[in-house]
Amino acid sequence: MxxxxxxxxxxxxxxxxxxxxxxxxxxxxxxxxxxxxxxxxxxxxxxxxxxxxxxxxxxxxxxxxxxxxxPHARMALSAVRSVEQLAAEATGTMTGTVRLAATPTVCQGLVPGLLRHWREDQPLVTVRVFEGDSSEVSAWLEDGTADAAVLIDPPPATAGSYPHPGVQLATDGYRALLPRDHPLAEEPAIDLRDLEDDPFLISPNGCEARVRTIHRLAGLRFSPTHRVRDLATLISMVQAGIGVTVLSEVSRSLIPADLVLLPLKPDTSRRLVLTGPQNRLWHPALRTLADSAAGHLAHTASCTAGPAVGQPLPSRSG
Structure with a gap:
């Protein structure tokens, strides 16, 4: 038996x-x-x-x-969360812990503001942050280690996924990072071709694929002089006058006073989207956090002169 x-x-x-x-x-x-x-x-x-x-x-x-x-244990807990969501929606009370994954620049540039807003708007929901490179963040969301992630240029929501496409937090443009005493530091914008003679620095775990694309659009060969893993090391090397690099606008809060982050030509950008997994139900509290973030961005945009930093993606029917 x-x-x-x-x-x-x-x-x-x-x-x-x-x-x-x-x-x-x-x-x-x-x-x-x-x-x-x-x-x-x-x-x-x-x-x-x-x-x-x-x-x-x-x-x-x-x-x-x-x-x-x-994976079966994750599916079992996901099913329980779905039941909890039905109860939470019925009573209008949302609680729980959401594990949010993001890259270092997003964690330092965007996440603190989100955490402050959520703490005020959804005080019964706890958000725990996991920091990793782009491939780690995507893998964590896929295998259930993370409940949510800020993804870079994710594909559109597919049929069968949870009926909420996520929230675009920002359109994040690429910028040239130069020492303040660099001959081009006072220019309103920098053409990448004008930096061709400067040693170029890159972080392989960052946005190398997009930086390669920018070089291709500028008609330049991508040939970095130094490759460094850590973003802080990359910034320190630019400070020391060892070379220049390209970072995204969301990195601005990390830039010390003796460096400048200037608009870059060719002009390229990336979308930063707060989303959940595509092929299973979201954590019960995640849709609430996503809707809260969308409302916060819309309110911020309406109160700020000039273009909004980010805006909610249109909701999908169904």
């Missing part, structure tokens, strides 16, 4: 938290539980399945079975 297993949501929630946080201690902090309670929940899940799901190392890793269980 086959033994019948009895699983429960706290077990699955603890298992996912340990995997996503990389350890029991971090998972306990994420869940607001004691570490022993998290350990007990995962151990009881493993007993029910009669096999280990995790390799207790630093960081914690999944076993072969744990890797297979992972």
């Amino acid at each position: 086959t033994r019948r297993t009895t699983l429960n949501l706290p077990q699955l929630r603890a298992f996912l938290a340990v995997v996503d946080a990389g350890g029991f201690s971090a998972a306990a902090a994420e869940l607001g539980m004691s570490q022993s309670a998290v350990s007990h929940a995962v151990a009881s899940l493993e007993r029910e399945l009669a096999a280990p799901l995790l390799i207790r190392a630093h960081p914690v890793r999944t076993t072969v079975l744990g890797e297979r269980v992972l």
Whole structure:
């Protein structure tokens, strides 16, 4: 006779938290539980399945079975969130924790303002931020590590996805970053061709594909002198006069006083869109946060002279 297993949501929630946080201690902090309670929940899940799901190392890793269980556990919690959403919409009260992923420049340039607005507008919703490069952010949203993300130029919402296309937070133009004592620093705009003789710096984990496109549009060969991983290092090297680079407008808050960020020709930009996963239901609180962000942007645009920083995308019918 086959033994019948009895699983429960706290077990699955603890298992996912340990995997996503990389350890029991971090998972306990994420869940607001004691570490022993998290350990007990995962151990009881493993007993029910009669096999280990995790390799207790630093960081914690999944076993072969744990890797297979992972997507099903995410789907189970997603279904529960859908039920919670129905109840929340019926009562008009939204609560929960949303994990938001974004790139470093977005985290530092746009996210703080969003967090301030959401804290005032949706005080019962907690937003936790995960910072990664573009490929990591997309992967986290796809595999359920993140509930939401600010994506760069995402494709249009596809049929079968959650009926909310997301919110365009900004149209983010590209700019030339130069030392303030550079001969062209006082120009109203910079033609990339005028920087052809300057050593060019690039961060491979940033917007290299788009910077390559800008060079192609300008008829220039893309041949960076230095490649640095960290954005702060890139900015420091420009400060030191080692070279120049191209960053997006959202980076402006990170630029020190001895550097200038100037409009660039050819003129190119990217869309920064707050969205959820395309192929599964959104976290119950995410649509509320997206609608809140859209309203905030519309209000900001109506109160500000000149073009809006960003505007909500049109809602999709259905």
